[in-house]
Amino acid sequence: MDNAWYLFSAYGIAWIIIFLYSYGISRRQKSLENQIAEMKEALKQDS
Amino acid sequence: MRRWVSIAFEFSTLATMLGALYAIFLYAPIEKTMGIIQKIFYFHVSSAFLSFFAFFIVFVASILYLYRRDRKWDILAQSSAEIGVIFCTLVLITGPIWAKPIWNVWWTWDPRLTTTLILWFIYVSYLMLRKMAGEGQRETFAAVFGIIGFINVPITFLAIRIWRTIHPVVVRSSGISITSAMLNTLIITIVAFTLLFFHLLMARIRLERMREDCGEMRALWEERDNR
Numbered sequence: 001m002d003n004a005w006y007l008f009s010a011y012g013i014a015w016i017i018i019f020l021y022s023y024g025i026s027r028r029q030k031s032l033e034n035q036i037a038e039m040k041e042a043l044k045q046d047s
Numbered sequence: 048m049r050r051w052v053s054i055a056f057e058f059s060t061l062a063t064m065l066g067a068l069y070a071i072f073l074y075a076p077i078e079k080t081m082g083i084i085q086k087i088f089y090f091h092v093s094s095a096f097l098s099f100f101a102f103f104i105v106f107v108a109s110i111l112y113l114y115r116r117d118r119k120w121d122i123l124a125q126s127s128a129e130i131g132v133i134f135c136t137l138v139l140i141t142g143p144i145w146a147k148p149i150w151n152v153w154w155t156w157d158p159r160l161t162t163t164l165i166l167w168f169i170y171v172s173y174l175m176l177r178k179m180a181g182e183g184q185r186e187t188f189a190a191v192f193g194i195i196g197f198i199n200v201p202i203t204f205l206a207i208r209i210w211r212t213i214h215p216v217v218v219r220s221s222g223i224s225i226t227s228a229m230l231n232t233l234i235i236t237i238v239a240f241t242l243l244f245f246h247l248l249m250a251r252i253r254l255e256r257m258r259e260d261c262g263e264m265r266a267l268w269e270e271r272d273n274r
């Protein structure tokens with residue numbers, strides 16, 4: 001039973017790390033998309 | 048069209064990963080000596096394989112950057128290094144979790160473990176060098192570091208053959224020391240992890256390209272402001 005706990009901890013931690021990294025990329029992408037959209041809008045209004 | 052290809056690829060990655068999990072927990076047999084804890088093997092070995100692959104991409108992309116001086120190779124090297132560090136981290140976490148119930152220690156300065164830790168430090172240093180190096184020098188320094196750092200990948204891989212080690216050996220000169228069901232499960236898991244690697248790599252490259260676009264737009268903006 002103890003070894004099963006180690007097994008599920010290993011898989012759990014692995015998935016958490018992969019998920020956090022993936023989420024981090026997704027969040028930074030969204031932030032950059034918003035910045036690019038804002039600048040495009042501002043440049044359009046300026047011209 | 049590209050959007051559909053992207054969705055199909057993501058779906059394939061998810062489906063293959065679910066298939067791998069099915070194979071690991073329901074298809075592969077429980078190992079006789081170590082019991083259920085041995086199933087960490089599939090994630091552990093797959094992570095190691097993908098980290099070596101990622102660092103190989105850094106090596107090749109770094110050479111191509113120095114040869115062509117095209118930023119796209121530098122972006123590929125940087126993205127691959129980051130994901131390689133993630134997979135190497137998974138190796139260094141799943142390994143000790145597996146080791147504790149089997150060897151009764153979390154860590155030992157065994158050649159395979161030590162060289163893997165050194166490998167992790169090398170590529171973490173690569174990423175730190177990129178952050179700290181100056182504009183114009185960053186890409187060149189990183190490329191040189193990415194080429195030299197790769198030397199440790201074959202050393203890590205061959206550590207169990209060069210030195211005496213307590214780390215398990217799966218591929219021996221006499222053959223493969225796991226059952227065919229375990230081998231099939233390992234292959235499926237490696238395929239799933241490879242698809243995951245490419246999924247993360249494409250996302251990371253896209254992020255870097257967006258960052259560049261954003262930088263160019265900001266430069267245009269400042270140029271207008273200064274007029």
